[in-house]
Amino acid sequence: MDIKSIARELCSYDDEQEWFEFKENWFQPEALGEYVSAMSNAAAFHYKKYAFFVWGVNNDTHEIVGTDFNQYCNHNKEPYQKYLGRNLSPSINFSFEEDVIDGNRVVVLVIPAAVEIPTSFREKRYIRIGSSKVNMKDYPKREIQLFKILDGRIETMETFPAKYQELTFSKLFGYYGSKGIVLKEETFIKNLGLKNSNGEFNLLAQLLSDNSHFPLRVTIFDGETKGSPLFSVREFGNNCLLYSLDELLRYGDVLNLIQADETDRVVERKEVPLFDNKAFREAVINAVLHNKWVEGNEPMISVFSNRIEILSRGTIPPAQTMEGFFLGESVPVNDKLSEIFLQLHISEKSGRGVPKIIEVYGKNAFTFRENSIVVTISFERIHKPQVSLGNKTGDKKALNERRSRIIAEMRNDPNITTAQLRAILGCAETTVENNIAFLRKNGYIERVGSKKNGYWKVNI
Secondary structure (H helix, E strand, O other), X not given: OOHHHHHHHHHOXXXXXXXXXXXXXXXXXXXXXXXXXXXXXXXXXXXXXXXEEEEOEOOOOOOEOOOOOOOOOEEOOEEHHHHHXXXXXXXXXXXXXXXXXXXXXXXXXXXXXXXXXXXXXXXXXXXXXXXXXXXXXXXXXXXXXXXXXXXXXXXXXXXXXXXXXXXXXXXXXXXXXXXXXXXXXOOXXXXXXXXXXXXXXXXXXXXXXXXOXXXXXXXXXXXXXXXXXXXXXXXXXXXXXXXXXXXXXXXXXXXXXXXXXXXXXXXXXXXEEOOOHHHHHHHHHHHHHOOOHHHOOOOEEEEOOOEEEEEEEOOOOOOOOHHHHHHOOOOOOOHXXXXXXHHOXXXXXXXXXXXXXXXXXXXXXXEEXXXXXXXXXEOOOOOOOOOOOOXXXXXOOOOOHHHHHHHHHHHHOOOOOHHHHXXXXXXXXXXXXXXXXXXXXOOOEEEEOOOOOOXXXXXX
16 A cells, blocks of 8 residues: 555645544554544445544644654553454454655554444444544434445445446546646546446546536526416536536526615615625535435526525435534535535535525525425515516506517526527517517616627616
């Protein structure tokens, strides 16, 4: 095992993970045995082959500083390694490895992941919760989850085979390149964990491929319920998931109308967005990141006249508590996708996403259903819409079906041209232009920028 490469890779993480630990010269014989049990079980929980306990690395800075730790010492007149092996059950083939990195001595305890049943130390089972080592009996949900994993009853993005095996990744290389990160052709599949133990491309690979076959949809309703008339459906996909997410987040800027508040105006009018864009972004990123993709369904975004609902499949992880969830204590549902999002700075490890949403919209923004979590982003309307999108008899500004369709198409594609609208509506160009003129005159739409390079902004 290449200890130098392993140590450097672990040091590149911004934070410790549950399957590795850094120390400088620390050694407590009993506690180390508990750590071995906890990290062996954590490795299995996160579908890792090994966990690693590393001496010679600063826990805060991840700087390699060297160690004086002696892995050959005795404990109670017995070689410590023998003592450790005798008290672990079932027996695991752990090993202490030593090397010198940049002139500093480093010792790594390589801990195999638990197989079939959890690993115990002195007849007690331990597990890692974040950076803490705890007795597994105090966390029954995680214990049940671990037994299911060891029994092969739980599929993850990393183990679940892709429905399509002829995958290409040119867009993934382009996305990484745009972030200043170079992917190596010969190693990216292994480094990103894109194949399962059977050598098949997994579901993660399918999501990151040039065609994920998973679209991200935004459905807009002309009212406050799904029983209201359907206004439009915008689909982002079936692209590489990273690009689909970027497009969806940009579309949020289109949805977020800027309202003019002239109340108590003295000099300048106040501009008020329809909703908080940061909270919206956090909710969308979390929905994509924590979605239970193995069930074959993508997140769902529904826009109503008074709110946006962002639905993510699945529930909070077994290791998570409701209190921890609201405090922003992140427990990834999709480990490897979480690592990739962190690497690309799409998300961060600070856990500020949920607290940010709560700060703006309160805990009531979250609804926990049996198989999903919904975040509600409420609209802050200064003025209620005065006109229905339907055809209201007697209203001189009422919208007929054709004008409503033009608005829907412009909302879907702000760069749509008159020629494209004519083809969609099946009418003469003059008819399209006359209807656009009506919509502009009555404030439904406006043109931002030039005729050639600008775009349509919908104001309802």
